[in-house]
Amino acid sequence: MKKKVIILLTIFLALSLSFCGKQPTYKHQSIKYIDTGVNPDTWVLIPKGRFYAGQFLKETDINYDYKIMLTDVTNQMFADYLNKALSEGKIKVKNGKVLGYYKGEKYYGFRHELKIPEGDNYPYFHLDEPGVRIRYENGKFVVDKGFENHPATVVTWFGANAYCQSIGGDLPTEMEWEKAARGNTKYSYPWGDDIDKEYANYNFSQKEIREKVFGVDFQITTPVGFFNGKTYNGFETKKSVSPYGLYDMGGNVWQWVKDRYPKMSDRFMKGGSFRNYDIYLRIWFRNSAQPQYGGIDVGFRCVKRPEGVEINFDEE
Amino acid sequence: MNFLKERINYLFTSTKGLVLVAISMISLVTAIWGTLSGPMVEWGVKDITVRLLGMKLLPIQREGRIIMLYHTIALAVVAIEVYFMTSILPMKKRQKVSINGTITVGYLTAMIFGLWFAYFGHNFVFHGLFLVGQALVFYAGLQLAAALWPWKEEYKVKDNAYAHTKKGYDLERIAFFTMTIATLGSASFGAVVGSYWGNGHQTFLAENLIRMAHKTPLQLAIIGHLHIMLTLVAVAITLIVGRWFDFKGIFHKIAMPLMISGTIVITLGVWMVVPFELIAHTIIYVGSVLVMLAALMLVIFAWDKLIREGIAESGKKGFWAKIKALLRDPIKFGPFWQMVFMNFTVSGVGIFMAVKLDEFFRVWPFREERITLTGHWHVLSGLIATIILMYYADIVGLKGKVRKWFGWILIIGSDIAFASATVFSLKRLSVKMYNDEPITAKTMVLMDIGLGAVLVILAILLLWKLFDLFKNKGVWRKEYESPELEVNKTTPEVEKEV
Structure with missing residues (x-):
C-alpha cells in the first residue's frame, strides 16, 4: 500500500514539476522577408449607406463616406512613427515601455473601471513583451529582419490611437470596421461563410504557415496581404478579402477599434488572430482588453473620416 | 415479440432501465457532438460527421446550437436525478410512474427535436416540439414537488x-x-x-x-x-x-x-x-x-463510514490501514473525493478569480478570462457526471477487479483532465502569451488522455449493457425484477404502506 501511494505521489510530483520552470528569455528573431505584392500604405473608400451589422444582421446606417487602410499597420510603419515621435519629443522610453500622451476620459467610479486622467505616461508599446518585433537600439526603433511588412503588434490602444491621429486619421469605430469587413453582404467572415487553412492565419493554419512558409517553430504573424491567392513554398492561399477588397479582416491579428462605453475601461478588438479558432474570426465577434494592454496577436488599422464628422465617446 | 416487450418494459419502466437509457442518450450525443469541436476539427473528423449526418452548421447560428445542446444534455441529467429521487424517496406508486413517464417523454422529445432543429436545418416545428419536451419536464417537476410535499404525517421520521x-x-x-x-x-x-x-x-x-x-x-x-x-x-x-x-x-x-x-x-x-x-x-x-x-x-460522514467498515473488515489498525480502508472501493470513495476535488478546480478557482479579478483577470484580454470562466463550470458539470456514473456503476453491480478498474480510471482520468483544464485556463498567471505553447500542448494532451480514458470505460460499460440485453437471463433481468435502488430510506415503513 505504502509503495503504491509513494508511486502515485511521485507521478503527481513529476507531472506538477513538468508545468513549472523559468520562462525562456526572449531573443529577437529574423525570418525571411516575403513580399505579398500588397502595398500597406493604401486607403480604400467605404461609401456611406446601410449595411448589416452584428450577428443578427441589424440594418445600420453610416451616413458619411470614409477611408480605411487596405491592411493592418505594419511593423515598419509603426517603427517609423515611433522614431519620428521620439525625435519630436512626443514619446519616451522607460522601463521597457514606450510612453506617450492621452487626453484622458471621464471617470464614473464603477466596479473594475480604471481612472484614465490626462497625462503623458500612457503605454503605447511594450518593448519588453516576449514576441515583440520592434526593438529599441541606440536611440532608434528597429524592426526585426523579415518582419517589416508584418502587422505591428504589442501596440496598446493608446498607441494605436496616437498613431492613427498622427496621420490625420483615427481608429475605426466598431461599426465602421464591420461595414468595411462585410460590405452589403450577410457574410460571417469577410470573404464569405466558409473558412479553412487557405483563407486566413488562424489556429488551424498556423502550423503549416510556420513549417512551410517560414520554417520556424514559434508563433508567427503573416505579412499583411498574405492571403491573396498566391502560393508560398507550397502553402496555397485564397484571395480572402472583404467585399471592399480589404486584407486581413479575419485572422492574423486582432484589430483595436475606437469604441468605449461609460463605466467600463475595456476597449474592443475585432477580427480574431493567428492564435484563435474560427469562431473568433466571425465579423461580429468582439474581444476586449484594457487600453494599456498590448499582445503579440493584437494590431490595428486606421480610418480617415471627412471633415466635420466627429466621433466623440465622451459625450455619451 | 415478448423479447422486445420485456426489454422495453425494463428500459422504460424500471428505475435502473430508465437511468441506463438516459446515460446512453447523453453518451451518444456526447460521442457525436464531441466530434464537432477541439482537435476533432483539425483531424478532419468534424467534416466527416457533418457530411455523414447532413448537418447544417452556419457560423451565424453557433450560439443557438450550443444553447440547444447544453439544454438537451442538462434535461437528460435532470431526468436521471429525478429517477434516482423517485426511487429513493418514499412516494405513492402512481406518483412515481407518472413523474417518470412524463419526464422521460419530455427529455427525449426535447433532446431529439432540439438537436434536430439546431443542427439539421431550422425547422420550427421541431423547435416547437423542443419546447413541448421542456414543458413536459417542467410538468414532471411540478408532480415531483407535489409528491415530495414533506408536511404529511406518513412522511415523518x-x-x-x-x-x-x-x-x-x-x-x-x-x-x-x-x-x-x-x-x-x-x-x-x-x-x-x-x-x-x-x-x-x-x-x-x-x-x-x-x-x-x-x-x-x-x-x-x-x-x-x-x-x-x-x-x-x-x-x-x-x-x-x-x-x-x-x-x-x-x-x-x-x-x-x-x-x-x-x-x-x-x-x-x-x-x-x-x-x-x-x-x-x-x-x-x-x-x-x-x-x-x-x-x-x-x-466527513461518508469517509468515516468507509474507514470504519474497512477496518472492521480487515481487522487491522493504524494510519495506513485507515487509508487502505478508505480507498478500497473507488466507486464509494470517488463521489466524495470528487466533491473535495471540486474545491480545487471549481470553488477555489471561482474564489481566486473574485479576489484577484482586478489584479490579474481584468488585465488579461477578455478571451482569456472567458476561458477560465467557461472552464470552471464545464469542470463542475463533468464532476457531477462522474458522480452519477459512480452511483450507476454501483447500481449495476460492478464487482471485484472490474469495479476497481472502472472506479479508479473514472477518478484518475477525470481528475487529470479537470486539473489540466484548470492549469490551462489559468496559465497566464505563470507564462506570457509568446511562451505558452508548451503548457498548452501538455495540458491539452493530458485533457485528451483523461477524458479519453473516461469515455472508453463508459463505452465499455454501455456496450456490456447493450450485449447483456440480448441475453435471456442477463443482468438486465435481475434489474427488471428488482428495479428499485437499494437504499435505507429515512421513512422506510411508509414505503410499505404506499
Whole structure:
C-alpha cells in the first residue's frame, strides 16, 4: 500500500514539476522577408449607406463616406512613427515601455473601471513583451529582419490611437470596421461563410504557415496581404478579402477599434488572430482588453473620416 | 415479440432501465457532438460527421446550437436525478410512474427535436416540439414537488438518527423538496426570459457578456438561470449520494438545515440578480458557503463510514490501514473525493478569480478570462457526471477487479483532465502569451488522455449493457425484477404502506 501511494505521489510530483520552470528569455528573431505584392500604405473608400451589422444582421446606417487602410499597420510603419515621435519629443522610453500622451476620459467610479486622467505616461508599446518585433537600439526603433511588412503588434490602444491621429486619421469605430469587413453582404467572415487553412492565419493554419512558409517553430504573424491567392513554398492561399477588397479582416491579428462605453475601461478588438479558432474570426465577434494592454496577436488599422464628422465617446 | 416487450418494459419502466437509457442518450450525443469541436476539427473528423449526418452548421447560428445542446444534455441529467429521487424517496406508486413517464417523454422529445432543429436545418416545428419536451419536464417537476410535499404525517421520521423537525418532519425530504421548488422557479426564471428573448432567436452566450458594465435585465436573468440550474443539479446529486450512503447521525442533522437554508439563500440571491445585481453576489456567496458546509458534513460522514467498515473488515489498525480502508472501493470513495476535488478546480478557482479579478483577470484580454470562466463550470458539470456514473456503476453491480478498474480510471482520468483544464485556463498567471505553447500542448494532451480514458470505460460499460440485453437471463433481468435502488430510506415503513 505504502509503495503504491509513494508511486502515485511521485507521478503527481513529476507531472506538477513538468508545468513549472523559468520562462525562456526572449531573443529577437529574423525570418525571411516575403513580399505579398500588397502595398500597406493604401486607403480604400467605404461609401456611406446601410449595411448589416452584428450577428443578427441589424440594418445600420453610416451616413458619411470614409477611408480605411487596405491592411493592418505594419511593423515598419509603426517603427517609423515611433522614431519620428521620439525625435519630436512626443514619446519616451522607460522601463521597457514606450510612453506617450492621452487626453484622458471621464471617470464614473464603477466596479473594475480604471481612472484614465490626462497625462503623458500612457503605454503605447511594450518593448519588453516576449514576441515583440520592434526593438529599441541606440536611440532608434528597429524592426526585426523579415518582419517589416508584418502587422505591428504589442501596440496598446493608446498607441494605436496616437498613431492613427498622427496621420490625420483615427481608429475605426466598431461599426465602421464591420461595414468595411462585410460590405452589403450577410457574410460571417469577410470573404464569405466558409473558412479553412487557405483563407486566413488562424489556429488551424498556423502550423503549416510556420513549417512551410517560414520554417520556424514559434508563433508567427503573416505579412499583411498574405492571403491573396498566391502560393508560398507550397502553402496555397485564397484571395480572402472583404467585399471592399480589404486584407486581413479575419485572422492574423486582432484589430483595436475606437469604441468605449461609460463605466467600463475595456476597449474592443475585432477580427480574431493567428492564435484563435474560427469562431473568433466571425465579423461580429468582439474581444476586449484594457487600453494599456498590448499582445503579440493584437494590431490595428486606421480610418480617415471627412471633415466635420466627429466621433466623440465622451459625450455619451 | 415478448423479447422486445420485456426489454422495453425494463428500459422504460424500471428505475435502473430508465437511468441506463438516459446515460446512453447523453453518451451518444456526447460521442457525436464531441466530434464537432477541439482537435476533432483539425483531424478532419468534424467534416466527416457533418457530411455523414447532413448537418447544417452556419457560423451565424453557433450560439443557438450550443444553447440547444447544453439544454438537451442538462434535461437528460435532470431526468436521471429525478429517477434516482423517485426511487429513493418514499412516494405513492402512481406518483412515481407518472413523474417518470412524463419526464422521460419530455427529455427525449426535447433532446431529439432540439438537436434536430439546431443542427439539421431550422425547422420550427421541431423547435416547437423542443419546447413541448421542456414543458413536459417542467410538468414532471411540478408532480415531483407535489409528491415530495414533506408536511404529511406518513412522511415523518421515525428513526431519530435522521435529521428532523421537532414535530418529526423529515429534513432531508424538506431539502429535496426545497431543491425541487428552487429548480422549478429557476427554470421559469430562464424560460420566461428565454421566451421573450427568443423572440427572433437572437441568442447569446453568457460568457460573452462578462465585461459589459451594463447588462440588460434579460441578460442578467439568463446568467442567473444557468448558474442556479447547475448549482441545483449539484445540490440534488449531493442529496442523492447522501441517501445512497444512508447519511444520518449528527452530521446529517447539521447538514440538512445547512442544505435547506443554503439552497434557499442561493436561489433567492440569483433571482435578485436582476434588480439588485451588486448585493445579489454577496447573498449567493453566503448561500454557497452553507451548501458547501453541508457537503463537507456528508464527506466527513461518508469517509468515516468507509474507514470504519474497512477496518472492521480487515481487522487491522493504524494510519495506513485507515487509508487502505478508505480507498478500497473507488466507486464509494470517488463521489466524495470528487466533491473535495471540486474545491480545487471549481470553488477555489471561482474564489481566486473574485479576489484577484482586478489584479490579474481584468488585465488579461477578455478571451482569456472567458476561458477560465467557461472552464470552471464545464469542470463542475463533468464532476457531477462522474458522480452519477459512480452511483450507476454501483447500481449495476460492478464487482471485484472490474469495479476497481472502472472506479479508479473514472477518478484518475477525470481528475487529470479537470486539473489540466484548470492549469490551462489559468496559465497566464505563470507564462506570457509568446511562451505558452508548451503548457498548452501538455495540458491539452493530458485533457485528451483523461477524458479519453473516461469515455472508453463508459463505452465499455454501455456496450456490456447493450450485449447483456440480448441475453435471456442477463443482468438486465435481475434489474427488471428488482428495479428499485437499494437504499435505507429515512421513512422506510411508509414505503410499505404506499
